[in-house]
Amino acid sequence: MKTIIIDPGHGGPDTGATGFGLREADIALQLSEMVGQHFGNFEDVAVSFTRNRNTSSSYPGPPDGLYKRIKYANDKNADLFLSLHCNSGGGSGFESYIAKGSPARTQRIQKAINESVLGYLKGYGIGPHGNATKNDTQGAHSRIAVLRDTKMSAVLLECLFIDNARENKLLRDHRFLDGLARAIVKGVATAFGLKEDKPKPMYRVIVDGQVIFDTAYEDKIVDAVTKAIQKQAREINLTKA
Numbered sequence: 001m002k003t004i005i006i007d008p009g010h011g012g013p014d015t016g017a018t019g020f021g022l023r024e025a026d027i028a029l030q031l032s033e034m035v036g037q038h039f040g041n042f043e044d045v046a047v048s049f050t051r052n053r054n055t056s057s058s059y060p061g062p063p064d065g066l067y068k069r070i071k072y073a074n075d076k077n078a079d080l081f082l083s084l085h086c087n088s089g090g091g092s093g094f095e096s097y098i099a100k101g102s103p104a105r106t107q108r109i110q111k112a113i114n115e116s117v118l119g120y121l122k123g124y125g126i127g128p129h130g131n132a133t134k135n136d137t138q139g140a141h142s143r144i145a146v147l148r149d150t151k152m153s154a155v156l157l158e159c160l161f162i163d164n165a166r167e168n169k170l171l172r173d174h175r176f177l178d179g180l181a182r183a184i185v186k187g188v189a190t191a192f193g194l195k196e197d198k199p200k201p202m203y204r205v206i207v208d209g210q211v212i213f214d215t216a217y218e219d220k221i222v223d224a225v226t227k228a229i230q231k232q233a234r235e236i237n238l239t240k241a
């Protein structure tokens, strides 16, 4: 079982970067929720969020929201800390950060995410922001606490520039964001060798010639059959849908 902590950047009084009325904290939260949903399609993976509302952190701890997040992840003994952000400052494209001196496994995760995400973004004519594979001594950052002070592999993604008109428009597009979330999850799944969950079988339920469900999962079937038995049905028919 892999435990993944998804960290939607900023929140609460900290809006993060803004562009054309859009706030980084909101996009980070939206994207994080989508990423969490897509992890649901894989086996043996558990996901937790450092915040699930517009707060600086959902968890008690020292006053600085960042350190609450770090402590939360460390206490959970997680396998990956995935921090989601948008960039700003007049540029374009995607980049990711790990702490300088991160072990090979963290570098592998970063690489796999970058490959998947950049592959997705290519379809929108968007590329890397310079070299997309950075450590936290490169670029605008000098030391990123959530990367340095977490005990597990930690990767921070800067997903497009919120102050770039074209990228801002894409960040508002639900379908684009969902595809981006899927690409992020695909990268992590590749790095960890996560298997996609088998689709659960569905059945058609017919009771005394009447279709109760055209397609139903196990829990619905149990309900329907229980009811049918209570009503003393003569014939209960289950066929694979």
Ligand SMILES: [Zn+2]
Residues within 6 Å of the ligand: 009, 010, 016, 017, 024, 085, 086
């Ligand atoms: Zn940020």
